[in-house]
Amino acid sequence: MSLSYDVDAVVLDIEGTTSATGFVVDVLYPYSRSRFGALLSQRGGDPDVQRAVAQVREELGDPHADAAAVEKALNSWLDEDRKATPLKTLQGIIWSEGFARGDLVSHFYDDVVPRLRAWHAAGLRLYVYSSGSVAAQRAWFTNSPEGDLTSLVSGLYDTENAGPKQEPESYRRIAEATGVAPSRLLFLSDRPGELDAARAAGWHAVGIRRPGEPYYEQGVGDHAQAGTFDEITVSRSTA
Missing domain, CATH: 3.40.50.1000 (HAD superfamily/HAD-like)
Structure with a gap:
């Protein structure tokens, strides 16, 4: 019809x-999970990363949460498939670079x-x-x-x-x-x-x-x- x-x-x-949701869950999610730590440690000064980290800290109710606590929260939200804006922002940065490198299609x-x-x-x-x-x-x-x-x-x-x-x-x-x-x-x-x-x-x-x-x-x-x-x-x- x-x-x-x-x-x-x-x-x-x-x-x-x-x-396909399966592509996102099986390919993109693990790709971002393996790169959160490096992004937070190496790119913490980038405005988009800074904004997202501030949003994670706000969600956690801890304005002084360190990179390890932020990464733990991101991974937890990923496990829950939670549509948290800072998670999506940081995933977007990682995926954009992965696509640009040819790692991802x-x-x-x-x-x-x-x-x-x-x-x-x-x-x-x-x-x-x-x-x-x-x-x-x-x-x-x-x-x-x-x-x-x-x-x-x-x-x-x-x-x-x-x-x-x-x-x-x-x-x-x-x-x-x-x-x-x-x-x-x-x-x-x-x-x-x-x-x-x-x-x-x-x-x-x-x-x-x-x-x-x-x-x-x-x-x-x-x-x-x-x-x-x-x-x-x-x-x-x-x-």
Whole structure:
């Protein structure tokens, strides 16, 4: 069954939607875990690292937590798959460098890139909203198996510049930043709480259900659902 939407822009989640969560968990998480210590000790003076470390200390309630305590907290959050902004910031730095070095190449489901190219060619704007940092998102789209895809994307949003993904206010913030009316935005995600928040902000929302993904069995609540991007028809009326 095909789902059809007349919108101006599509906003994409990454894990479980455009790309396999397993790749993130099995490849990217261990890569960052093995490099947190070196990043904290060697790059502690970098503004982005400093800001993230300050946020970790704030979360811990310990303004004097040393690098070992910060690293321990990061690893603990990684074990919990907690969407903590400072964790995502530091992972993003590490992953960006890994992609740049050629250590890492991102993953996209086979149906995704052809569909993104078709939507972009049809005049639709594409945005990303992921719990992964903007830096990680940029590296992800720059270093895909099909080359640099960043020209397809008009903007990147994360929990730092937009807010938590299960809060309607975050989606209102993105609509305002993009200049696209909420009713002209379509959000694609595998997580029902995120779809609920997007809908509460006046967006269209479709749940992506891919076998093997963590949220597949749970389903997407009462939202429209698709197994692949090929089941979604998106057009932009010129009226």
